[in-house]
Amino acid sequence: MNVSGKMKCTLLFVACVFLPSLFVSGCGGQEAEEVTLRVCNWEEYIDEGGWDEEELIELEDGTKIFGENNLADDFEEWYFEEYGERVKVEYSTFGTNEELYNQITLGDVYDLACPSEYMIMKLMREGMLVPYSDDFKDVSQERNYYSKGVSPYISSVFDTLSINGENLNSYAAGYMWGLLGFVYNPDEVSEEDAAHWDLLLDRNYFRRITIKDSVRDAYFAAIAINCYDEITDEAFVGSPDYHDRLSAALNRTDPETVQAVEDILIDAKNNVYSFETDAGKADMVTGKVVANEQWSGDAVYTLNQADEDGMELCYSVPKEGTNLWFDGWVMLKRGIEQDERKQRAAEAFVNYMSRPDNAIRNMYYIGYTSVISGGDSDLMFEYLNYCYGAGDDEEATVEYDDIDYFFSEDPTGDRYTVVTTEDQTKRQLFAQYPPGSMVDRAVVMACFDDESNDRINRSWTNVRCFDLERLLF
């Protein structure tokens, strides 16, 4: 038989169209049983297991916590036992919020992602998220570990944030949180100097301090320097709506403020060691720099590394006000696509991550602080005690008691106190669970509108570029 060219084409076309569909329908039977959950998280932001035996965490009440396998794998098993359904987690990672956003908008499909607060708000504003179900919020269910265990403080912060009239609590479930501050070397930098943002402009530390190479973190530090007099004024601090006013002041984006911030950042650029993306942690430990603008979680990591090298570093949060940041789990519309089984698996994933023992595994592994306070389980506080409680043989101990805001519904209560060594009030404990007095002065940096973002990005470019005018005139 002589097959003509045209016919060949047709055959090829038919094959191309139908063969793949055969495969798809062939898998169809299986698909009904197994749910695939595409999770996208920060790099190194989950317990990957493989702990050494001596890393076993044994709490006072006898609970033993040990990371043997990757937590995402453990979830697959747990989900099958709990819901009788197979789930396959496809886990991938991203490096920056902008990278995640680019991936999502350029066509990568994820069901569950873990961006930072401003990116959550941006995604909410663009209508890309699926709200959590009422079932997820039902605290009477045993396995709703998130709703049962989330810290009342974090929940109240979420309540104050809304986009398009909708509350952040309906679209996001927190994961890790902390404050922005400085890691510093107490031998070189005084505690008082490290307690203010203008450390970045201090000539005494010329070329010995690093600042984050990120628009938002640099902008925040500079704006706090810019309105220092205003926000430390007694009348301002004493006013009944202090926190709202602080938040408004530190979130300004009007042209004059942006210009002032630009000038401050240019001064800072001429004074600091460098803008760093990731090198700051290692440079603190090797002693290249004496202070480093850092998120609390990375600070804990740096402090731990330095401890191993026999070097004592401290952490401080500027007194005039700082940035409260958090990362949270959001479900993406393009991934979930109204598939109820998928949404249930995604919500179960968040709940599994929020189960106190798993939250502890993550905290131990990555050094950040979980938003989980445990609810009726005391495990989280036990872990805090396990990490930082002073032994009987310690001499200089202090009571670290301003943490009720995080663990209890009653922020003025006095139930949670940890007896710890004195240095911990300036070190890891302070970084992981800052005292309430600090947290009162922390504000969330909002998601700016496009116009403000343009203005800020342009000013950032101005800071970083070599100015020809200065050379010529």
Next chain:
Amino acid sequence: MSRYRFDRKQLVLPYLIYLILFVVMPLLVVLYYGFTDDQGHISFTNFASFFTNSKMMGTLVYSLVIAVMVTVICLLLAYPVAYILAKGEYARKHSFLMVFVLPMWINFTLRITALKEILTLLEGNLAFHPFMNTVICMVYDFLPFMIMPLFNSLTKLDKSMIEAGYDLGADFPKVLTKVILPLSVPGIISGVTMVFLPAMTNYVVLDMVYNSTYIMGSLIGSYFSSYDWNNGSLISAILLMFIGFLTIITDKIVSKEEGEEVRI
């Protein structure tokens, strides 16, 4: 229907497809974004504002100064080495060449990290001389790319030409400037193009040696990470034109010199 016949010309097909998919198409996309605004209308405002903004021009000048310095230093360092290697009477010439090219086998971030520690040891604080450190690290990084093409063109150099120069009474400086250098121009040009463009855009090196001033590459990166595809693409397009311009000029010089040779 004619029978299928293999033609040698068809061997070019795989590369042609590659060229269209991964070189021509992305280039067109870059040009499209570079000369449209965010609504997709053709616009030259971004282009115009680049050349009137002192900060943008400053970045261009800063990158140029770095790139020119790196290229010149690389050339000055590489030429004698390549000449000695190519003309010397060594037994295992290529083994010696290998020693110079060896660093290329190690990942460059690793090499720069090591160099950074050495520089810290020498200078104490790297932040005092960010420009100098950038040039040092880039020279270190790109030197093999200069040595290789120079070595290749110098080994091919006809020895009898040099001997003829001496026979006609020229001393070494004269032979070098009148015979060896002109004959190795193709090697110099390919070496220069291999070093110049990366030196203008490789901002990873700047990040690693704590130079906080942007070069063209960092500018592109910062625009893309703030979702500004138009300005990012525009700068890529400007760089492209710049390099294209440079290539045309050097081509002209080469063909002119070759023309002169023919006249001799």
